[in-house]
Amino acid sequence: MAFGEQPAYLRVAGDLRQKIVAGELPPHTRLPSQARIRQEYGVSDTVALEARKVLMAEGLVEGRSGSGTYVRAQPVLRRLIRTGYRTVDDCTPFRQEQADETVRGTWESSSIQEEATSDVAARLLITPGQRVMRTRYVFRAANEPTMLSTSWEPLAITGRTPVLLPEEGPLAGRGVVDRMAAIDLVVDNVVEEVGARPGLAEEMLALGGCAGHAVLVISRTYYAGGRPVETADVVTSADRYRVAYHLPVR
Template identity: 45%
Template sequence: MPEQPPYLGIADVLRRRVAEREWTSGDRLPSRAQIAQECGVGENVVRRAQELLISQGVLEGRAGSGTYVAEPRKRVRVVRSAAREQPQSSPFRADMKAVGRQGDWESRTDAKVPAPAEVATRLGTTEGDLCVRTAYEFLADGKPVHLSTSWEPYEVTGGTLVVLPEGGPHAGAGVVNRMAALGINVSHAVEQPEPQQATAEEASLLGIQKAALVTHIRRTYYSDEGQPVETADIVVPTALCEIVYEVPISR
């Protein structure tokens, strides 16, 4: 039988120390250099062991802070359904409330950002046309569970009270409600889910291992005239969320 890679043995050691409660939930682990010295291995071996345990939910990495014993986390349910677009309400907060968790989000908006080629194609505009870009981190009990980056054509919302998705009198109302304030009826959305591996930035924001499995959803909202009014890239980590699609049946 071939000998197992050293990092698997170190992962077993770290997992056992957590199981025996030498380190408990929320505890910061010693530095990689210290663990490497204690175990007689190189720091790269410790790094690979920690990355494995992060992907398994035993540990969590915090950018610029270190590696910690992960708090127990249950997967949250992310429901995709047009029927959940209700006036002045948040489907995400409703989902979290249903499972006894506090749903919230953090966002950062940049106005007048030139559209990359792919985004322009999805919005039916020209590469370089100005957009309003908003990056979201969706949180359950203060912990990130999925990400989204939204693009809206500036020519649609520019100079109106809804130009900033998270600012003004319609802040946080969602695309459907905000567009309705402009007299635009959003009739449907198209979503394209695809399995991918998390980028380094996504992994850092979500507290998962780089290259961990995520579902990347390309979503575009259309008006009843067929005009794209918003497109988004949604990143849902498999380890933290399950995706459920609700499909209405017409009779």
């Protein structure tokens, strides 16, 4: 193969990709069979199979057991808006995380006490093994799952207080800032790190995506006077969302 020349499987995948983007192979259309690809492009079975794998990895097609490979309907791209903390009437976890403020969202949650892993402990500036409250959320809009969130709060801060459980008690669902204020801690800083990785099988199952497809991960930590009071990972499908930051200029 000459320098700069693409491997055969990438050339085949590129041509099929162009047909999908141009609408020649619209959503829910069956992708040409391996034998058809081999015949049309004059390639081997191995090349045809690798080309299909490329399109599957890109999320353009999906396999259906016993039926074949079909073009996927591409989701409508939405923005995951990050504006920092705002005081609003509906100051719920969904209001803090949701992508579209015009959409009324719902969520499910569950909380459990556990020992902090080394990663969580490093984020909370505590010793590994110290007790934390872990809360997992599934957020939905229009009955569709949109994002997942897992948060951890040190029990050294919230234990034996009315805000021990984020979704129970007098400030249930009020969000970290209001809950910490109720125990005389003023949240004055938030740090977020945004990254991407392949989605775990259980994450993609919950989000309605394909296993192995990329997810966006926003790792967020709330601080009060330099002390971390909560850290969380917000996970959403990378092919459905773009993170948009609206930051005030001071």
